[in-house]
Amino acid sequence: xxxxxxxxxxxxxxxxxxxxxxxxxxxxxxxxxxxxxxxxxxxxxxxxxxxxxxxxxxxxxxxxxxxxxxxxxxxxxxxxxxxxxxxxxxxxxxxxxxxxxxxxxxxxxxxxxxxxxxxxxxxxxxxxxxxxxxxxxxxxxxxxxxxxxxxxxxxxxxxxxxxxxxxxxxxxxxxxxxxxxxxxxxxxxxxxxxxxxxxxxxxxxxxxxxxxxxxxxxxxxxxxxxxxxxxxxxxxxxxxxxxxxxxxxxxxxxxxxxxxxxxxxxxxxxxxxxxxxxxxxxxxxxxxxxxxxxxxxxxxxxxxxxxxxxxxxxxxxxxxxxxxxxxxxxxxxxxxxxxxxxxxxxxxxxxxxxxxxxxxxxxxxxxxxxxxxxxxxxxxxxxxxxxxxxxxxxxxxxxxxxxxxx
Ligand SMILES: Nc1ncnc2c1ncn2[C@@H]1O[C@H](COP(=O)(O)OP(=O)(O)OP(=O)(O)O)[C@@H](O)[C@H]1O
Numbered sequence: 001x002x003x004x005x006x007x008x009x010x011x012x013x014x015x016x017x018x019x020x021x022x023x024x025x026x027x028x029x030x031x032x033x034x035x036x037x038x039x040x041x042x043x044x045x046x047x048x049x050x051x052x053x054x055x056x057x058x059x060x061x062x063x064x065x066x067x068x069x070x071x072x073x074x075x076x077x078x079x080x081x082x083x084x085x086x087x088x089x090x091x092x093x094x095x096x097x098x099x100x101x102x103x104x105x106x107x108x109x110x111x112x113x114x115x116x117x118x119x120x121x122x123x124x125x126x127x128x129x130x131x132x133x134x135x136x137x138x139x140x141x142x143x144x145x146x147x148x149x150x151x152x153x154x155x156x157x158x159x160x161x162x163x164x165x166x167x168x169x170x171x172x173x174x175x176x177x178x179x180x181x182x183x184x185x186x187x188x189x190x191x192x193x194x195x196x197x198x199x200x201x202x203x204x205x206x207x208x209x210x211x212x213x214x215x216x217x218x219x220x221x222x223x224x225x226x227x228x229x230x231x232x233x234x235x236x237x238x239x240x241x242x243x244x245x246x247x248x249x250x251x252x253x254x255x256x257x258x259x260x261x262x263x264x265x266x267x268x269x270x271x272x273x274x275x276x277x278x279x280x281x282x283x284x285x286x287x288x289x290x291x292x293x294x295x296x297x298x299x300x301x302x303x304x305x306x307x308x309x310x311x312x313x314x315x316x317x318x319x320x321x322x323x324x325x326x327x328x329x330x331x332x333x334x335x336x337x338x339x340x341x342x343x344x345x346x347x348x349x350x351x352x353x354x355x356x357x358x359x360x361x362x363x364x365x366x367x368x369x370x371x372x373x374x375x376x377x378x379x380x381x382x383x384x385x386x387x388x389x390x391x392x393x394x395x396x397x398x399x400x401x402x403x404x405x406x
Pocket of ligand 1: 358
């Protein structure tokens with residue numbers, strides 16, 4: 001940008017008291033002429049400053065428009081593979097296409113191999129994505145203090161005991177484990193039907209140990225983040241070590257750790273790479289400090305046995321659907337804040353809700369409350385639970401018809 005011109009010197013008027021009136025008049029005329037010259041010079045400087053200002057605001061308008069276009073047009077996500085003198089080699093996610101592309105000098109300064117970037121249609125790097133705002137943040141749900149406590153979980157006393165022993169103890173008493181010389185299990189696998197409290201268990205341990213809870217869904221890795229699975233698994237462990245103590249919870253692990261199939265489609269190869277990354281992260285796990293992994297699956301039969309080898313998910317905990325006693329306990333938990341009628345018999349409801357999961361019992365309770373509201377009551381009665389049961393079983397596509405609780 002050009003520098004502003006310097007201001008002209010201010011003309012001086014020296015009037016000597018000895019001067020004759022004519023001499024004074026001449027001096028004043030001369031001074032007047034000098035002042036006019038300065039005035040002209042200043043107005044021309046003002047004109048050119050105004051012109052410069054107009055040019056600059058035109059430039060600002062243009063940049064704003066450009067910025068707006070950049071913000072609104074879609075950009076592709078890629079990883080910088082190599083930063084060279086000629087440019088940057090980026091690999092586009094999804095199709096793995098590698099290109100040598102340009103990058104503006106000020107972006108290049110901050111760019112390192114492995115960084116994730118946004119590229120436009122002509123592959124030029126537009127922005128450097130910050131680790132927290134990229135896919136890592138979308139694929140992982142981070143909860144610094146999940147609010148589930150063991151008392152919120154019904155009918156899983158034995159499973160709670162096992163999880164505490166395998167996950168909580170080693171986190172709380174790491175020193176004791178080291179002194180005794182035993183390695184705590186690296187990973188715990190919770191298996192059982194949907195909605196039985198597996199996620200709750202993992203959250204409760206994180207809460208109890210003041211650990212960060214980091215959840216990643218296996219199915220999303222495969223469906224939404226095609227081509228990125230292995231990298232996201234690496235990021236997951238990296239994030240956990242930044243936030244330790246941490247509990248990594250991998251839900252639906254069967255999506256990335258299913259038995260190998262015969263077909264050799266690229267999708268399978270990709271899932272395989274993601275699983276290999278997970279195994280290698282777990283194998284190199286001992287030096288990682290206060291991080292524990294809990295995985296969950298509804299499809300235990302589908303799992304590749306490689307993930308169940310010692311040092312990996314070697315502690316298996318079954319989380320089955322609750323029995324009548326468990327169902328009663330779960331109903332107690334979920335009706336805690338409900339205004340229940342005197343007649344209400346939770347044991348009777350538990351007896352008649354065989355095959356209900358914890359999640360179904362939770363929605364049964366909410367539905368019962370809704371029936372009371374629809375009926376203009378503030379008190380929930382046995383009949384509301386019957387109606388709710390009918391509704392929930394219908395929604396679940398169950399064959400079981402309505403049954404009276406008493
Ligand atoms: N044992 C339980 N005690 C109390 N509530 C439960 C229990 N199991 C499930 N629930 C209720 O169901 C909801 C879903 O449970 P959760 O997400 O823990 O199930 P999950 O086993 O992880 O299911 P999925 O396999 O589908 O992920 C919970 O938020 C809670 O309201």
